[in-house]
Amino acid sequence: xxxxxxxxEQAAGESVEQGAAAGGGRLKKGPWxxxxxxxxxAHVRRHxxxxxxxxxxxxxxxxxxxxxxxxxxxxxxxNLKRGPFSPEEERLILRLHGLIGNKWARISAxxxxxxxxxxxxxxxxxxxxxxxxxxxLYPPEVEREVALxxxxxxxxxxxxxxxxxxxxxxxxLDAAADQFAWPAAPPFHPAFNNVAPPQPFQFTGHNxxxxxxxxxxxxxxxxxxxxLDYANKQYTAALGMAPLVPPAAQELPSNQSPADAxxxxxxxxxxxxxxLPGAALLRVxxxxxxxxxxxxxxxxxxxxxxxxxxxxxxxxxTSHYGGKRDCxxxxxxxxxxxxxxxxxxxxxxxxxxxxxxxxLVAVWPDKSPATIMKxxxxxxxxxxxxxxxxxxxxxxxxxx
DNA sequence: AATAGACACAACCGCGAAATA
DNA sequence: TTATTTCGCGGTTGTGTCTAT
Numbered sequence: 001x002x003x004x005x006x007x008x009e010q011a012a013g014e015s016v017e018q019g020a021a022a023g024g025g026r027l028k029k030g031p032w033x034x035x036x037x038x039x040x041x042a043h044v045r046r047h048x049x050x051x052x053x054x055x056x057x058x059x060x061x062x063x064x065x066x067x068x069x070x071x072x073x074x075x076x077x078x079n080l081k082r083g084p085f086s087p088e089e090e091r092l093i094l095r096l097h098g099l100i101g102n103k104w105a106r107i108s109a110x111x112x113x114x115x116x117x118x119x120x121x122x123x124x125x126x127x128x129x130x131x132x133x134x135x136x137l138y139p140p141e142v143e144r145e146v147a148l149x150x151x152x153x154x155x156x157x158x159x160x161x162x163x164x165x166x167x168x169x170x171x172x173l174d175a176a177a178d179q180f181a182w183p184a185a186p187p188f189h190p191a192f193n194n195v196a197p198p199q200p201f202q203f204t205g206h207n208x209x210x211x212x213x214x215x216x217x218x219x220x221x222x223x224x225x226x227x228l229d230y231a232n233k234q235y236t237a238a239l240g241m242a243p244l245v246p247p248a249a250q251e252l253p254s255n256q257s258p259a260d261a262x263x264x265x266x267x268x269x270x271x272x273x274x275x276l277p278g279a280a281l282l283r284v285x286x287x288x289x290x291x292x293x294x295x296x297x298x299x300x301x302x303x304x305x306x307x308x309x310x311x312x313x314x315x316x317x318t319s320h321y322g323g324k325r326d327c328x329x330x331x332x333x334x335x336x337x338x339x340x341x342x343x344x345x346x347x348x349x350x351x352x353x354x355x356x357x358x359x360l361v362a363v364w365p366d367k368s369p370a371t372i373m374k375x376x377x378x379x380x381x382x383x384x385x386x387x388x389x390x391x392x393x394x395x396x397x398x399x400x
Numbered sequence: 401a402a403t404a405g406a407c408a409c410a411a412c413c414g415c416g417a418a419a420t421a
Numbered sequence: 422t423t424a425t426t427t428c429g430c431g432g433t434t435g436t437g438t439c440t441a442t
Binding site: 030031050065066069070102103104105116117120124 | 432
């Protein structure tokens, strides 16, 4: 915390200069004192927000209107949320910034209690850090989302209603909208280009899990991916709903490990009641270790996990630590630590470690459990990302 | 222990849009 | 309609703290 302590009268860094406004008084600059804050708060209580230039006239506060407005907006107004951004907030910032750029006020409108200045500072710090580390600014799923929006495949609804929406509300993509159309061959994933919709396929129910069950058996990882994807497409198209919506992410300070309380990737873990009736789609006992690489990300798997081609050698685990990492979303979930370039590597590895040492198993009817491949994981992530804006009702969550 | 660099945060500045006289 | 004022946004800078060397 840099300048939080209220200073006595003429604190270091303060200055007084001739005011240009009417009255000709000397205007103070620099950090605000607690006395000044009290004057400003009292004024706003009496007159409400606005008329910032009147503050000086009516209170004698030697601050220009601009400075008063800023002080109120960023520090004094009620309901300001303090502390580091939660992983959900960070994720939201990335998504919003990916779509609308440096529109801090608009972005902050979607994060209750957060100021544009706060978000701007967060982004600039992140940008510098990642530039220095040679990392991309966005995680791949955000890049993909943005690409889909720009390609007209998804409809952004940012600011569509002009109101700040909560983290739980639909934010960027309106999957239920008429404009929502799944691309026949979504970009960035070769699996979509090669796999025809499974046949025969009949959409008869309103339960996405039943749809998914209808796609089984698909045990090759690409086929699994395609099956999952196709089922979700059908479900979305037919019902305008989103299957397999993740459980609500638990908000926690960004300096806490998502592994502790559920972080950005926690959404990929299917709850017990989300499993396929009679045929579990995924039995996720834990998360794979996840590391992004440029335009790709790979998962490494605990040694000894059966599943043929899904198994990964220990070399994967070791090599990715030394390799170039890109779009490591979670890295910013370990925020407030102040790190040098050297410790940044440690920070990135913290995130990799969040998912380590656990297993991910796909279970299909009449099939032996098998590890899910990274592409499946990839697709699951993409699907969840694309579906996540549409929350399920409680009934829909029941799935049975 | 001293120092440099990174970081977080607060605040200022310039500009343009909106509101008002 | 025009000039002036007010307001808000985004960019930038300044400063204290922390960490690694």
